[in-house]
Ligand SMILES: CCCCCCCCCCC/C=C/C(=O)SCCNC(=O)CCNC(=O)[C@H](O)C(C)(C)COP(=O)(O)OP(=O)(O)OC[C@H]1O[C@@H](n2cnc3c(N)ncnc32)[C@H](O)[C@@H]1OP(=O)(O)O
């Protein structure tokens with residue numbers, strides 16, 4: 045490294061003056077962010093364990109080839125498993141460890157979808173057989189639903205599972221090219237088993253899409269089993285990023301599996317070839333998606349807060365213009381324009397944290413009710429998970445990109461951590477349901493509710509997240525003809541669905557503030573953030589509020605004045621509010637966001653570590669640069 049003194053690199057906290065300004069108890073806020081003292085303890089311990097272990101190093105990802113990258117991911121996953129076993133980590137600690145390793149891998153699908161699918165849709169017997177193997181990673185599973193031709197339209201899947209009563213088996217088959225499974229993570233190179241979704245055919249009759257446990261690869265030498273064609277679908281968006289994952293393609297050629305490998309909690313096929321439906325709603329076949337959507341909402345605040353932490357710390361370090369009498373220039377965080385872009389994102393990170401917490405509660409509640417055969421809250425749970433997944437992932441992906449821009453040119457460097465964070469995160473807008481398709485589900489739920497409000501036959505009063513509808517006069521009077529014109533109005537209905545979800549986020553933030561929140565100044569800070577979140581939305585959509593007569597121009601102006609004042613209140617606390625996320629420098633993976641704010645020497649040092657700087661004269665000089673300079677280009681071999 046050239047030109048950087050040791051003292052500039054080590055030990056000095058360049059953000060100390062910012063930290064000294066804060067008006068609240070940061071340690072207490074850390075507990076609020078984590079959810080509880082216990083959750084904080086686990087998260088803090090495990091994040092430090094991962095950060096201090098060179099085996100989990102991740103700063104070289106963008107320079108590795110796909111093959112090297114993937115092999116390194118396999119190594120890390122194996123190393124993580126060894127750590128979990130050696131240290132006898134609990135399930136909670138193990139999940140945190142995978143989280144802080146911070147690299148998309150087949151294990152996400154194994155623990156995040158394969159196991160939950162068996163738990164949610166398998167019978168007791170099936171769970172007893174498969175779960176112990178999966179928990180010990182003696183089998184590795186993936187979730188194979190999407191096909192080349194159909195993803196959103198699950199009912200349009202073409203893979204078939206035909207029951208053969210002679211042998212008591214299902215024959216799993218891909219009848220067309222478009223029926224090839226396409227996208228499942230972990231499928232390409234690793235998974236030994238899949239939960240494969242296929243149209244069930246019994247005695248010549250079709251019964252819709254069901255899940256089946258299918259072994260794909262030998263447990264001895266990993267070769268594909270008879271009738272299985274399997275591989276990776278190729279490079280995806282961004283360098284490094286999601287390319288650590290082996291999203292795969294899979295074709296079945298009349299693959300036979302025993303009858304008891306159909307997931308039979310929702311419906312069963314007997315050995316005589318009888319199809320039986322349990323009392324539970326058919327939609328429970330989609331249960332794994334509901335579960336994962338809920339976890340995606342909980343994770344959105346992690347990705348957004350990470351980007352916001354980087355952009356906030358860097359905005360306090362970065363200075364441009366405004367020097368008075370040779371004094372320092374202005375910190376860019378002091379520009380009102382920077383604040384009006386950054387602080388709503390900071391507020392959103394907190395809002396999404398709390399909505400994630402609430403959705404976890406809602407999911408646990410609906411699961412408990414389902415076990416007691418109470419299916420009444422399932423439509424609301426589906427609408428909430430679908431809608432909030434859509435809202436939070438769209439806002440988070442857009443927010444990460446905004447944070448990159450807030451960091452100016454340096455935000456475009458891989459060492460800022462923001463390009464990779466965006467590339468890894470943005471598919472969340474598509475997987476587990478395209479965000480528009482999911483909002484249409486919310487719109488459908490809302491229209492159904494409105495039509496029931498208008499019907500004299502229905503005695504049902506809307507409760508939970510739609511209880512407010514009884515208070516909206518024109519909805520109460522609505523004889524809903526919208527059901528008939530749904531497709532025509534769908535673009536507007538999607539906007540209504542977003543507004544409904546925003547209302548949930550704001551009201552759950554307000555409810556959170558009604559709880560007791562210990563720690564000096566903590567509640568006040570959260571109140572400021574909650575007001576920013578709500579008023580920013582009002583400001584952004586003031587056209588809608590004004591045109592519907594919900595507010596007057598005077599209200600709109602007052603809201604905007606208030607917003608400016610709230611930004612000034614956040615300013616001295618901004619660094620402490622991102623410190624409360626308690627992220628290690630390892631997890632942040634960003635020179636711009638490092639805790640000590642010592643950005644410039646680190647950027648300078650990192651540049652010299654780039655492989656392109658290994659030699660002063662680049663490879664290719666003699667072939668391509670010198671002939672150009674010497675005007676010998678016509679004779680050069682290109
Ligand atoms: C802790 C670690 C966590 C790690 C997590 C892992 C990390 C993630 C890595 C990424 C992995 C990605 C995986 C995937 O992407 S898997 C594939 C996901 N695919 C989808 O999400 C497809 C989206 N499509 C659908 O969900 C459905 O097809 C759709 C809802 C769009 C429509 O379904 P369908 O046409 O069958 O149904 P209808 O519209 O006719 O509706 C019928 C009624 O059923 C209701 N419904 C629909 N879905 C559900 C559901 N999931 N639960 C409950 N109810 C549901 C629907 O509203 C209709 O109701 P009404 O008749 O009353 O109106």
Ligand SMILES: Cc1cc2nc3c(=O)[nH]c(=O)nc-3n(C[C@H](O)[C@H](O)[C@H](O)COP(=O)(O)OP(=O)(O)OC[C@H]3O[C@@H](n4cnc5c(N)ncnc54)[C@H](O)[C@@H]3O)c2cc1C
Pocket residue numbers: 153187188189190193194195196197226227228229286291471474475476477478479480481484
């Ligand atoms: C990184 C990644 C990982 C994935 N992992 C898995 C996995 O592990 N397992 C798995 O099974 N799948 C996986 N998937 C697949 C994923 O679930 C699907 O891609 C997703 O559900 C979207 O479906 P689609 O690709 O068919 O999009 P399409 O439905 O083809 O969407 C294309 C466009 O059409 C629009 N559109 C579609 N239908 C409608 C409609 N009814 N009305 C209005 N507009 C509509 C959409 O909004 C979108 O703009 C993964 C995908 C990605 C990107």
